[in-house]
Amino acid sequence: MSATLEYQAKDYKSELKPIWCPGCGDYSVVQGIYRALAAIGRPPHEIAFISGIGCSSRIPGYTTAYGFNTVHGRALPIAQGIKMANPDLLVLAAGGDGDGFSIGGGHLAHLVRRNMDITYIVMDNQIYGLTKGQLSPTSQKGRQTCTSRFGSLEEPVNPLLYMLAYGAHFVAQACPTDLAGMAAIIEEAIRFPGFAFVNIQSPCVTYGEEAQQMKGLKAIQESLKALGHDPADRLAAMDLAQQYGTKMHLGVFYRNPEPPATYEQLVRERQAEQMKNAAPRERILDLFIKK
């Protein structure tokens, strides 16, 4: 992976014109991704961009990377399959809050456990936009949507706290209110050796509430750097993450200063160790025959 200055943001932009609603936060997210990828400089054919289903899951199509718009909630298992098939690829996964924390919620803990070098970008807008405005797992309690006419009775999930508790080694949050900051965070997440999670507060202009639009988000945003937060301090990160939904902290909550080996590294080590004194391939079935 040699960083070159050959690539510019526009090289990662595909010919397809996004069909998101005008003003959707996801336009900025894809811009942030172009910039981050340009800064990293891997050629587009060495990048695999995997998504689930939802408005935000259209995002791979708007890049020149290899894209895979997969099954609802299954972006992460499919991304893992791709990473195992070709560990040299830069694997990005993306989707929305419903895709990631509702139908796909069960997969998160296990990718964190495996710690494959995959960057997962969630465009969290607290609503199901593609199906026209239903309750999402991050919708705040009491939120009225067309499937919660009298207000939701459920507490929202806190994705940041989830990921920290699962033991993720890189957890960050960004927002289109700060595009340069978002691009930098995405870049840092991709560069992090191991699983990295970036929650992006991406407002839904069509079904989102007033307070969740850019103006409202700007009012509650606070840079973690400005707060003097030390990203190596996991407990402090968890403290700050508890304010998800009331405050919007931007930046890196937690970055493990000593990232452990990734799953694919361990797999390679295991293979090397097992192959050291292994019988020739044509004799491998002998292992099954009792002597």
Added chain:
Amino acid sequence: MPVTERPKPSLVPEYCKGCGRCVSVCVKGCIAFDDEINPATGVVPVVIDLEKCNGCGLCIEACPEPYGLRALDQGEDYELQDPAKLYGARLSEAPEPEDIPAQRIPLPACQPLVIKGNYAAALGALLAGCRHVYGYPITPSTEGAELMSKLLPRLDGVFLQAVSEVATVNHMYGTGGAGLPCLTFTSSPGFSLMLEGISYMAGAEVPAVFINIMRGGPGLGNIAPEQSDIKLACRGLGHGNTHAICLTPSTPQEMLDLTILAFELSFKYRHPVILLADGYLGQMTGKVQLPDHMTKPGIPKWAVYGDLAHRKNLINSIYLDEHDLERHNEYLCGKYEAMQAEARAETFLCEDAELIVVACNTPARAAKGAVQELRHQGLKAGLFRPLTVWPFPVEQLKAHLGPGRRLLVVEASAGQLEDELRLALSHAGLPVPPVAHVRRMGGMLPQQDQIVAAATAILA
């Protein structure tokens, strides 16, 4: 295998409560009380010294705990057992459960409503007494869930947006097991995800109604209408020997009527029922006349409702003994046989028809127009519209078959309806007449002029 040696006891300390019955029966004095607390259970198990043991087995006999002291040759492992057998007849003071029958409540006459198919099905469910709806948003079915979220809280009911279709079907397994009518609205990819649960519900005989507003596939496909889940609903309801009645409406009115029927059938047979509609039917607005009564559901006697009256009931789909499971499968097959009586169809100008157009759901609407147009041209065409694709109404079709009669299957799938038709004819031992077809896929529907052209080519 002949026993060559008498078995010596083996103690599983986690199950021993230290009651000491084994201590008092052992003639050799091998077993003694101990004073060490077992950290897993907090009680003090006995200790065994097998040096003097002659394997008399008295201690094993004396042990009241099913897994405390066992013969050593059985090992410390134990196999999974059928819960119904493991605990024997379930002891309860409760009386034998009785059916609490559903009640019919008359409704005042009212003007017809003009509503979407999805809303009509939702109203049908409410009138059938359904107060529990689970669902996950998926176009083009979501309006049903949305209406339920608005209406159910005012009717003492529950709408819960599940985290996925996998969760949805299992919420339904729970509510259906309690003996209450429950429903989901979904569309093809979501229905795929529910199949495992439907298989469990069929095995455990749990009623529920699944409204599948079919959309274009395979995979993500699109959100336009298709009929390509007929195969799934008729032949592929999860693993095991499963079938379920599949109703196929073709108007908003039928979305309501057949949803009500679906609830009746699901409780009559204690089995899931599938309502197969297509994307247009879900979204189509039409005139809907409400029925003259609604239903207040009762509680069937098999329900595990969670009160004393239903204490004796058990709902499961596990039969570890092969003989038992075969018997259960035979019983289910008997039920599928009985469901054949529910086959329904509507015919239009079939009596003298030389060409019978077979179609259901939205394609049946174009087919009806085509039949009328063909009649105008003096060509003898008729429409046979199955209201159930499983069981296929082959008896009703039989009446219109005969020498010189032909069939034209019109469908929005790659021959899934035709497969059901051919299979049904074959099972009924009927000769298959010449079958032609008009098929569209991917969200495109058969058009009236296409059907007319295909029919004219056959008849003229």
